[in-house]
Amino acid sequence: AGLGQFLAEIENRGAKDLYGHGSTASWFAEMAGLSRGEAxxxxxxxxxxxxTLALDGTEVPPVAPRTAAVAAQGLVGDERIDQILDILKRLPADTTAExxxxxxxxLGELAPNAGPRQLxxxxxxxLGWLDPDGNEPKDPEPKEPRREITLDRRKDGFWKLTGLLDDETGARTAAALEAHAQPRPVDEFGQADxxxxxxxxxxxxxxxxxxxxACPDQPGTSGYRTLVHVTIGLEELKSGLGTACLDFVGTMTAREARLAACDCLMVPVVMGTSGEPLDMGRLRRFVTPGQRRALNIRDGGCAFPGCHRKPKNCHAHHIEHWAxxxxxDLRNLVLLCGFHHRLIHHGDWEVQMAADGLPEFIPPQYRDPLRKPRRNTLHHR
Ligand SMILES: [Zn+2]
Ligand SMILES: [Zn+2]
Structure with a gap:
């Protein structure tokens, strides 16, 4: 305590200046043969x-008088004292003097019988007492997550996606994508993915x-699963030839638009030959939640033979396009995963409703010369 008083006095009087040192600590370091940090x-x-003394010469009581008292009795060591001083420094800035x-x-009364953990x-x-509404005490500062996505449409109609994700978001993205990116099993024709x-x-x-x-809470869709409008002429929609106009973006082929419109993945706006929007019975072409549930139960997943996809990964395909x-209605609808939906629209497979009311798929001739209809037997065993 004697040394402390002495050092505080030197600091107060500015005696360090006499020896050409910039601070009491550097003066003391040289005097006592200590490192600058120790001093x-x-x-x-x-x-x-x-x-200590204020600028006007009045005495300022010590920041930690109680700690000073127990320290003077030799009841606490330097480490514990430093810990208390650090705690006092971390108190919220608006804490009153009282x-x-x-x-x-x-803290001072606790210190003689406390280890670091107790402090x-x-x-x-x-902290809980001083700021009961504040953050959980001792929580590390929550880090602002860093995630950025840039999306640019190129002249060729492809989109360039670049981004940077924080560790957690990156890991979740990878897990979510991986879960949907598994290779398809080899099909009955030996066709691997x-x-x-x-x-x-x-x-x-x-x-x-x-x-x-498809999530009903999606903002801005009033419960519909659709976000993007695709404007297309009735002729183009029926034939799949020509182009369609995509909201804010540009054009897409009528073929793609026909697929997107099938399960109303996009809201189709169909135009007549003179450019007037046609009322195609907007609500009639939306699969109702009740119909969708019935479809999920009937097909149990993607109805394409050999496909494992679950209902939540499926579109409701109109066997005869609504356009x-x-x-x-159920007689004209079949569940297809994105891949097989595309295959049915763009490929040579055909789907039809069998007499028993279940969908069956007819392979192209080059797959099966007899074109024997096939069904998916994986979902209902
Ligand atoms: Zn379809
Ligand atoms: Zn499928």
Whole structure:
């Protein structure tokens, strides 16, 4: 305590100037043969435990008088004193002088019989007492997550997606994509899934979008699963030839628009030959939740033979497109995953409703010369 008082006095009187040192600590370091850091800690302790002088010469009581008292009796070591001073420094900036004094008294009285752990717990309790509505005490500063996505449409109609994700979001993205990016099992014709990893990830991305858009809480869709309008002429929609106009974006082929419009993945706006919007019975072509539930139960997943996809990954495909007059009812609907939906629209397979009311698929001739209808037997065993 004697040394501390001495150091505090030197600090107060500015005696350090006499010896050409910039601070009490550097003067003391040289005097005592200590490192600058060691000397700094001693001086810091000295200043906190001893009265100091304000600029006008009045005495300022020590920051930690109670701690100073137990320290003077030799009841606490330097480490514990430093811990208390650090805790006092971390008290919220708006803590009143009275509350600071109470906090210091509690810590000082605790110190002779406390280890570092008890002081940490005491700090948590003090913070809870000083700021009951504040953050959980001792919570590390929550880090602002860093995630950025940039999406640019190129002249060729492809989109360039780049981004940077924080560790957690990146891991969740990878897990979500991986779950949808598994290779398809080899089908009955021995056809393996030939997609590259990056292509499977791309398809998985499209499936995740379907899931997100199908979520009834999706903002701005009033419960419909649709976000994007595609404007297309009735002729183009029926024939799949020509182009369609996509909201804010540009054009897409009528073929793609026909697929997107099938399960109303996009809201189709169909135009007559003179450019007037046609009322195609907007609600009639939407599959109702009740119909969708019935479809999920009937097909149990993608109805394409050999496909494992679950209902939540499926579109409701109109066997006869609604643009061609096909009704939106169970006899004309079949569940297809994104991949097989595309295959049915763009490939050579055909789907029809069998006499028993279940969908069956007819392979192209080059697959099966007899074109024997096939069914998916995986979902209902
Ligand atoms: Zn379809
Ligand atoms: Zn499928």
């Amino acid at each position: 700094g800690a001693v001086v810091k302790r000295a200043l906190a435990l001893n009265p 509350d600071r004094a109470v906090a210091e008294k509690i 940490v717990e005491a700090e948590a309790k003090l 030939l997609r590259m990893k990056c292509e499977r990830m791309g398809d998985a991305w499209a499936e995740l979008l379907d899931l997100a858009i 061609d007059g096909g009704p939106t």
